[in-house]
Amino acid sequence: MFDNLSKGLGNLIRKISTGTALDKKAIEETLVDLKKILLESDVDIQLTDKLINDIKRKCFDEKIPSGLTLKEHVLKVIYDELVKLLGEKSHDMSGKKRIMSVGLFGSGKTTTIGKLGRYFLKQGLKPALVGLDYHRPAAPQQLQQIGKQIGVSVYVDLKATEPYSVAKTALEKYKDYDVIIFDTAGRNALDKELADELKKLSEIINPDEVLLVIPADLGKIAKTQAEEFHKLVGVNGVIITKMDGTAKAGGAIAAASVTGAKVKFIGTGEKLENFELYNPERFVSRLLGLGDMETLLEKLKESDIKKESVERIVEGKFTLQDFIEQIESLDKMGPLQQVVGMIPGMGMAKIPEDLLKKQEEKMKAYKIIIRSMTKNERENPDSITQDRIKRISKGSGRTENEVRELLNQYNQTKKMMKQLGGMKGLQRGEFKKLAQQFGMKI
């Protein structure tokens, strides 16, 4: 599925992650590749240019968020912008009772309605399907067949010549059902005949949701179609069908999204189970082929957790609890170094090597020691006397020297923090900025 787009983007991401240094030139080259990949997927040129410019601005002008390397930042920016291009949010269908499908000939409406019926059934709801296509011969029978396949009630009138009375009868018949899905007829184009029919049906049905069904191979043209149908009957959501077997899927989704229409589901094959709720984040992760991206996002979340302890550091308070948190996180990303790095003029500051180095054994020992301290001792390590050191050593099963070493490390770090806080040239504004980066309201 979405082979070309996925392969192209996957390669690009791999190139960034495994490549050596990432400088401005390398990022520019990457973006040239990205542009090519998007245009090949029939994403509109203006949308593509905007995306590339937004990525450039974020990569070159914005500060790298705490916890991320430049590479990770670039990956994250690309990921975010692609998600934005492809829809930003996912949307479910909860609480929608009367759903009307619209779309041109052969776009996949009837099949999609079967898929939707199956989807609601799986949600534990009681759906019904209503056939309103009395234009194309055998359309009602097609829907009946689909209903049988999924075990959902279908109402059609095989003798009907127009859809309006059928719609009225169905509304009455299924008034106690959870969801009623109406299958309308298609035409070659959104001509007057189709427009009149849909308008009239929309008045009778008074739908909670009008779903436009668009085949993915339309690519960027999907935009015009979405706009036209929206003007006519007010489209709430779009379903992009036939995502399988076209290189234009990305273009169609982007085009539909840009009209403000929400892509709600995607059809990924002829079978009724080839259907999924559309989630742009998951979709982009899949396109990019990322286990990596998930790890990256997790990492971002982790760096959020450290807000409080950084806040205390900035305030000049720094307890043993913070200390152990910092040591633990060094393992992952070294926030101490970053805190230092973000302070103007301190980018190159050297923090004692053995504090920054990953020292798993020592860390374990420190944790055990800190755990066997009282709360007061943890918060006021200066109060720890020789006697207490003895007791802590006994309680934790570590040597007195180790306890002293821990206290030394802590004091060194605290001193360093103080120095940083009192450094000349460290303007309040900049400090404020630093604090705000950690989400603090100052």
Ligand SMILES: Nc1nc2c(ncn2[C@@H]2O[C@H](COP(=O)(O)OP(=O)(O)OP(=O)(O)O)[C@@H](O)[C@H]2O)c(=O)[nH]1
């Ligand atoms: N590969 C693939 N084929 C699909 C998908 N959805 C629908 N189709 C096929 O597209 C063709 C048209 O589907 P229909 O559901 O009949 O389309 P329609 O919009 O109801 O067509 P009309 O009622 O004639 O306007 C059928 O052969 C379907 O099997 C999909 O997601 N992937």
Ligand SMILES: [Mg+2]
């Ligand atoms: Mg049909």
